[in-house]
Amino acid sequence: MTMPLGDSPIQRKLMTVILMTSGAVLLLTCSAFFAYEFFTFRQTIIRQLSTVGEIVASNSTAALAFESREDADEILRGLKAESHIVAAGLYDKNGKLFSWYPDNLVQTSFPEKIEEDGYRFEDFFLTGFQSVKQDDRRLGTLYLKADMGAMYERFKLYGAIAVLVIIVSSLLAYFLSKQLQRRISKPVLALAEIAKAVSIQHNYAVRAAKIADDELGDLTDAFNHMLRHIEEQTHEITSFNQHLERKVTERTREMEQANRELEAFSYSVSHDLRAPLRSIHGYMNIFAEEYATQFDEEGRRLINIILKNGQRMGQLIDDLLEFSKLGRRELVKSTVSMEDIVKNIWEEQRKMEGDRVIELILSELPMATADSSTIRQVWTNLISNALKYTKQKEKTHIEIGSLNKDDEVTYYVKDNGAGFDMQYYDKLFGVFQRLHSVKEFDGTGVGLAIVQRIIAKHGGTIWAEAKQGEGATFYFTLPKEPVSQVWMKGE
Amino acid sequence: MSFLRLFSYRFSDIKQNCLRTCFLLLFVFMHSISLATLQVPSKEYQIKAVFIYNFTQFVEWPSNAFEEGDSPLVIGILGDDPFGSYLDETVKNEKMGQHQLVIQRFQKVDEIKTCHILFVNIADRRQLDRVFEKIKDQNILTVGDASDFEREGGMIRFFTENNKIRIRINLEATKNAELSVSSKLLRLAEIVSPQNN
Numbered sequence: 001m002t003m004p005l006g007d008s009p010i011q012r013k014l015m016t017v018i019l020m021t022s023g024a025v026l027l028l029t030c031s032a033f034f035a036y037e038f039f040t041f042r043q044t045i046i047r048q049l050s051t052v053g054e055i056v057a058s059n060s061t062a063a064l065a066f067e068s069r070e071d072a073d074e075i076l077r078g079l080k081a082e083s084h085i086v087a088a089g090l091y092d093k094n095g096k097l098f099s100w101y102p103d104n105l106v107q108t109s110f111p112e113k114i115e116e117d118g119y120r121f122e123d124f125f126l127t128g129f130q131s132v133k134q135d136d137r138r139l140g141t142l143y144l145k146a147d148m149g150a151m152y153e154r155f156k157l158y159g160a161i162a163v164l165v166i167i168v169s170s171l172l173a174y175f176l177s178k179q180l181q182r183r184i185s186k187p188v189l190a191l192a193e194i195a196k197a198v199s200i201q202h203n204y205a206v207r208a209a210k211i212a213d214d215e216l217g218d219l220t221d222a223f224n225h226m227l228r229h230i231e232e233q234t235h236e237i238t239s240f241n242q243h244l245e246r247k248v249t250e251r252t253r254e255m256e257q258a259n260r261e262l263e264a265f266s267y268s269v270s271h272d273l274r275a276p277l278r279s280i281h282g283y284m285n286i287f288a289e290e291y292a293t294q295f296d297e298e299g300r301r302l303i304n305i306i307l308k309n310g311q312r313m314g315q316l317i318d319d320l321l322e323f324s325k326l327g328r329r330e331l332v333k334s335t336v337s338m339e340d341i342v343k344n345i346w347e348e349q350r351k352m353e354g355d356r357v358i359e360l361i362l363s364e365l366p367m368a369t370a371d372s373s374t375i376r377q378v379w380t381n382l383i384s385n386a387l388k389y390t391k392q393k394e395k396t397h398i399e400i401g402s403l404n405k406d407d408e409v410t411y412y413v414k415d416n417g418a419g420f421d422m423q424y425y426d427k428l429f430g431v432f433q434r435l436h437s438v439k440e441f442d443g444t445g446v447g448l449a450i451v452q453r454i455i456a457k458h459g460g461t462i463w464a465e466a467k468q469g470e471g472a473t474f475y476f477t478l479p480k481e482p483v484s485q486v487w488m489k490g491e
Numbered sequence: 492m493s494f495l496r497l498f499s500y501r502f503s504d505i506k507q508n509c510l511r512t513c514f515l516l517l518f519v520f521m522h523s524i525s526l527a528t529l530q531v532p533s534k535e536y537q538i539k540a541v542f543i544y545n546f547t548q549f550v551e552w553p554s555n556a557f558e559e560g561d562s563p564l565v566i567g568i569l570g571d572d573p574f575g576s577y578l579d580e581t582v583k584n585e586k587m588g589q590h591q592l593v594i595q596r597f598q599k600v601d602e603i604k605t606c607h608i609l610f611v612n613i614a615d616r617r618q619l620d621r622v623f624e625k626i627k628d629q630n631i632l633t634v635g636d637a638s639d640f641e642r643e644g645g646m647i648r649f650f651t652e653n654n655k656i657r658i659r660i661n662l663e664a665t666k667n668a669e670l671s672v673s674s675k676l677l678r679l680a681e682i683v684s685p686q687n688n
Contacts, residue, residue, distance in 0.1 A: 062549055062679055065548060066542060066679050134548045135588065137548065
């Protein structure tokens with residue numbers, strides 16, 4: 001069961017409670033007073049009439065005994081003083097109307113049958129019979145009829161006064177309660193206001209004003225105490241946070257420093273390594289050209305191995321340089337036609353594959369917002385990988401396409417080449433990590449690491465699915481730039 | 492002015508009373524009561540009989556007027572009885588306080604015994620004087636309808652005015668007899684004193 005006032009504000013609740021209580025009390029009091037007045041007045045009026053009746057009856061004994069109508073008439077005329085008595089009649093002992101008042105009243109307006117002694121209310125009249133007795137000898141009966149109109153008029157006035165009193169009192173109670181309820185609601189509202197301010201602005205420095213030393217005062221104290229507590233804790237947490245943040249910033253700076261140093265180191269190492277390697281390679285070339293005839297077959301084979309490895313090492317150092325440069329480069333984004341890039345790369349790479357049977361399925365590729373030179377590197381890498389690992393297949397099958405989603409586009413390159421074992425997947429994008437031997441497929445193991453780094457810098461992700469001997473699919477996503485959602489249909 | 496008020500009676504009522512008496516007598520007849528009592532008085536005397544009975548209610552006798560607390564209250568009729576049996580019927584089984592109402596009839600003045608109300612049906616002055624002389628110092632309410640009855644020393648006299656029977660009271664005489672007449676009765680009556688003749 002819900003209270004009717006369930007969700008109304010506390011001020012209205014308080015006022016309703018006060019008004020309802022005082023209204024009920026007032027109504028009850030007025031009704032009780034009214035009822036008391038009503039019954040008392042009826043009693044009084046009956047007593048008055050019966051007293052008059054007794055006096056008149058006592059006075060009219062002789063008139064009845066000696067059948068003196070004049071005397072009876074005169075006695076009854078005395079009732080003129082009682083203006084509310086509208087009719088009076090004297091009956092003789094045989095029950096015959098003997099004398100009546102007022103004179104102009106017709107005889108038929110008096111009851112024919114005499115009833116027992118007593119008074120009763122009939123509509124707006126009080127009527128009654130009173131036996132006329134002399135020494136216990138019944139001489140006749142007196143009939144009296146009093147108009148209660150005056151009484152009811154008076155009660156109408158009483159009712160009007162009661163209604164007026166109730167209205168005025170209710171108004172008074174309304175204004176008083178409006179004033180008095182503030183003493184309770186004001187501190188509560190102040191508390192509620194402050195609580196709201198605290199929860200919205202998170203300002204724990206405010207304090208509720210204490211108005212009185214009652215329970216609400218205690219509540220205010222407790223609330224303020226709680227606020228102080230929270231303020232202290234917040235302060236602690238904030239300072240702790242700031243400390244932590246400072247530490248993190250410090251650490252980050254340190255790490256960035258270390259990273260930069262490391263990159264600078266690897267760059268300089270690669271760079272520095274490249275010069276002597278070039279010398280080695282260059283001189284070895286000269287050596288092989290100039291003195292090849294002086295070596296036997298075995299000697300030439302060994303020189304070739306040295307040359308090949310020198311070349312390979314040069315490649316490794318170049319890739320490593322590329323990789324470390326990538327970390328320092330800023331991306332310059334623009335709207336890039338992926339189809340143009342892919343077609344361009346495909347033409348270049350296809351030429352180098354000779355007369356292999358290669359089937360390419362190129363689906364629609366949406367435009368992308370990216371750094372065109374690095375994204376070109378990604379495509380080059382993925383397409384060359386696909387061509388490389390399908391070399392041993394009789395018929396190469398490569399599929400390039402995209403999956404368009406709400407906030408990103410997924411591009412993929414699928415081949416039917418050697419694939420790889422998914423169990424070594426975590427090594428796939430590592431630097432210098434290779435899942436196949438150099439003898440099988442050449443390469444430095446830096447390519448996919450570079451690709452992953454480029455995609456990560458673009459805010460995208462890269463992953464692969466493969467099965468040993470059945471091919472691999474490489475996916476990468478690029479987020480859609482909200483401003484430049486330009487789509488171009490490939491031809 | 493109350494003492495000038497007429498003691499009224501309407502004749503239609505007399506007729507009715509008569510009729511009722513007839514029925515009563517018929518009833519008595521049917522119960523084989525002696526026909527000797529069946530004497531119907533005039534309407535006037537029927538009323539007077541009731542009035543005499545009513546006097547017992549509005550007049551107070553001193554306590555020494557009765558020998559004992561429950562001695563009967565005697566209504567005497569001196570001279571010829573004009574009421575027949577009507578007065579007997581009226582007071583039959585009636586009481587004034589403890590006192591049973593009883594009727595006694597006296598033919599002559601000498602026969603008068605102790606009584607409380609004496610209806611004097613004598614017109615002769617000399618005889619009246621004898622009556623008053625005889626009952627002097629006794630607490631007897633004398634009632635009569637002879638002219639000047641109240642002036643000769645009687646207490647209550649019936650007279651007829653405008654077809655109504657009224658009463659006149661000699662208040663001094665009642666005082667002398669130590670009888671107190673209710674003011675209610677006095678209001679209906681004319682009050683006379685022997686001087687204002």
